[in-house]
Amino acid sequence: MSEVVERIAIVGLGLIGSSIARGARTYGLARTIVAIDRDPAVIERVRALGLAETATCDPVEGVRDADLVILCVPVGAIGAVAEAIAPHLKPGAVVSDVGSVKAAVVAAVAPHLSDANTFVPAHPVAGTEYSGPDSGFATLFSNRWCILTPPEGAEASAVERVRSLWQGLGAIVETMTPEHHDLVLAITSHVPHLIAYNIVGTAADLEEVTQSEVIKFSAGGFRDFTRIAASDPTMWRDIFLTNRDAVLEMLGRFNEDLSALSRAIRWGDGEALHELFTRTRTIRRGIVAMGQETAEADFGRARGGAPSGSVRSESALPDVAVGTSRHGAGS
Numbered sequence: 001m002s003e004v005v006e007r008i009a010i011v012g013l014g015l016i017g018s019s020i021a022r023g024a025r026t027y028g029l030a031r032t033i034v035a036i037d038r039d040p041a042v043i044e045r046v047r048a049l050g051l052a053e054t055a056t057c058d059p060v061e062g063v064r065d066a067d068l069v070i071l072c073v074p075v076g077a078i079g080a081v082a083e084a085i086a087p088h089l090k091p092g093a094v095v096s097d098v099g100s101v102k103a104a105v106v107a108a109v110a111p112h113l114s115d116a117n118t119f120v121p122a123h124p125v126a127g128t129e130y131s132g133p134d135s136g137f138a139t140l141f142s143n144r145w146c147i148l149t150p151p152e153g154a155e156a157s158a159v160e161r162v163r164s165l166w167q168g169l170g171a172i173v174e175t176m177t178p179e180h181h182d183l184v185l186a187i188t189s190h191v192p193h194l195i196a197y198n199i200v201g202t203a204a205d206l207e208e209v210t211q212s213e214v215i216k217f218s219a220g221g222f223r224d225f226t227r228i229a230a231s232d233p234t235m236w237r238d239i240f241l242t243n244r245d246a247v248l249e250m251l252g253r254f255n256e257d258l259s260a261l262s263r264a265i266r267w268g269d270g271e272a273l274h275e276l277f278t279r280t281r282t283i284r285r286g287i288v289a290m291g292q293e294t295a296e297a298d299f300g301r302a303r304g305g306a307p308s309g310s311v312r313s314e315s316a317l318p319d320v321a322v323g324t325s326r327h328g329a330g331s
């Protein structure tokens with residue numbers, strides 16, 4: 001892969017920022033990598049790990065002369081960082097982010113940038129429950145989706161620069177509006193995390209079951225929930241506070257469907273339970289089959305880890321339409 005930019009500045013060298021730095025180095029996507037983090041301990045680790053040519057706590061110094069600046073801090077901090085760096089950006093520099101929520105980030109960043117800089121929001125749909133500079137790895141984005149939500153009329157060359165970076169990191173790029181992104185991610189990522197936090201909290205509060213029993217008998221499903229519930233508290237607090245409307249919309253539907261399931265159990269309606277479980281099994285098999293399809297399509301790629309172009313697959317993300325319920329209105 002050839003260089004995408006001369007100089008990339010990454011603000012926030014945690015799981016995502018350090019993975020971008022490692023990938024940019026491994027795949028030769030930037031001549032110079034600048035790491036910026038407000039935490040001196042993180043900057044020290046970045047230096048020890050050799051993740052960047054320059055590492056600094058000073059965002060003003062860090063973004064100077066950068067062609068591409070990627071904001072990799074928690075969603076609630078992105079606006080303040082944009083405000084701090086905006087007057088110091090090189091004219092023509094492209095700004096992007098990796099936040100898990102898009103509409104609130106666009107609203108927080110856009111007012112600070114001048115016409116000389118284009119903001120191209122991005123969200124790599126890839127991660128783990130770990131945080132910090134030691135948790136990143138170069139192949140994190142390989143064969144995973146990255147959603148761009150460029151504003152209408154955004155400069156094409158700026159969008160292309162960000163698209164090229166993500167393709168260079170091995171991601172498959174999809175474009176949509178920030179509002180649609182937030183609705184889709186509310187049901188596919190945000191509500192599932194909330195359910196995990198909740199079920200682990202419920203288990204921890206049980207009086208008839210001891211903590212040691214919860215740990216001892218954590219088999220299967222509950223164990224998977226504990227992995228997700230170990231995700232970073234600051235990051236997830238910010239996600240729920242900034243994607244409030246979409247999360248509440250999806251939670252409303254979830255609660256309705258859960259009530260219907262409770263009723264089916266109470267009244268011994270095995271047919272309703274069996275029908276749902278059969279449908280959900282089909283969905284899981286579809287997801288697995290699609291994963292294999294993508295992996296097979298990528299098998300013959302020239303360089304391990306990166307697809308050669310953008311792949312559009314409408315079926316890969318659910319078509320979220322508001323206004324209908326699985327059980328129908330009023331059921």
Ligand SMILES: NC(=O)C1=CN([C@@H]2O[C@H](COP(=O)(O)OP(=O)(O)OC[C@H]3O[C@@H](n4cnc5c(N)ncnc54)[C@H](O)[C@@H]3O)[C@@H](O)[C@H]2O)C=CC1
Binds near residue numbers: 039077080
């Ligand atoms: N963790 C995950 O699985 C994924 C996270 N994201 C998004 O990526 C972003 C970063 O998440 P992670 O890398 O997981 O977080 P992290 O907690 O591993 O790293 C965040 C870094 O940002 C730094 N930071 C915080 N505020 C700052 C500020 N004002 N100025 C400079 N540095 C600051 C922290 O010191 C820390 O080093 C978030 O917006 C999150 O929504 C997106 C996809 C997946």
Ligand SMILES: O=C(O)C(=O)Cc1ccc(O)cc1
Binds near residue numbers: 100124125128129228
């Ligand atoms: O670890 C997991 O299961 C995740 O779901 C990771 C993740 C967290 C946040 C995102 O915006 C995207 C991916």
